[in-house]
Amino acid sequence: MIKFFRKIRQNLLSEGKSGKYFKYAIGEIILVVFGILIALQINTVKNNNDKRNEEITHLKNILSDLKQDKSELIKIIERRKSKTESATIMENYYHTKKVDSLNLYYFHWTNVLMWETHNPSLVTFKELINSGKLSTLTNEKVKQLLLQIDYNYNQMFELRNHLYHDYTDYFYKPFADFIDYEHGLKAFLEPNKKIELSREDVEIALENKRIKNGFTLARLNNNILREQLSEILTKVDSTIVLVEKEIKK
Incomplete structure (x- = not known):
């Protein structure tokens, strides 16, 4: 192609058509510049598409993580609610000094003392932070949430x-000296089954005031x-909605 343009310029010069030569040269420059601009534009579009595809991949992974986290949050919230209710019942025993049902006592005792945790499933978000790629997410609201x-x-x-340290000091250590944990587990797992339990x-x-506290x-x-x-669950729900909208854009 370059040889073809050069041959045209040489023919114009040899024919003494300098005016047409310069016009042709200018046109050729414009054509080359135009070609460069098109190539740059194509490259920019490709880069933007690549970045968008990368972002979509991250968003889909984040969405999957958030949905899994939501499912686990709902479960642990219900467990915390149940533990709060059982702790209230156990606290009331110390006010009345009366336990009508040993099975219920051990059921609520085990429900409170059973240690349960929830760790977030935000693997993709953590990876983006650790790799310095959080900027690949273009929606600022999603990042902020x-x-x-x-x-x-x-x-x-x-x-x-802090709660675990409280459990250790106020429950696990003092209870371990005189109460049978196996009885509590049986009452918790089989609340309707008659179990021989120790009233003493x-x-x-x-x-024990420490245990009451x-x-x-x-x-x-x-x-x-x-x-x-x-509160976290509310923000997870809001983020899920935003991420789904961002993926569909």
Whole structure:
């Protein structure tokens, strides 16, 4: 192609048509520039498409993570609610000093003491942060919500760690000296089955102020954890809606 253009210019010069030569040269320059601009535009479109495809992949993975996290959040919120209710019942035993049903006592006792955790499924979001690729997400609202969810989880972890230390000091250590954990598990797993349980162990527990304080703290902190998790769930729901819209754009 270059040889073809050069031959045309040489013919124009040899024929003494300098005016046409310069016009042709200018036209040729314009044509080359135009070709370069088209090539740059094509390259820009390709790069943008590549970036968008990469973003879509990340968004789909984030959406999958959020939906899984939502499912687990719903379960743990219900468990925190149940623990709060059981801790309230256990606390009331210390006010009345009366336990009509040992099975119920051990059921609620085990329900409170059973340690359960939820860890977020935000794998893709963490990978984007660790790899410095969070900027691939172009929707600022999505990024802000993900950062808020991560921050709220860190706050929840602090309280949960505090609660675990409370459980160790107020429940696990004192109860381990006189109560049979196996009885509690049987009553919890088979609440309608008649089980031979120790009333003497229960009466010892009802005289222990440390244990009573433990149930008070368990009621308070499990309820706070439930509220924190519910707030996270609300933000997860909002993020799911935004991410789905962003994928469909």
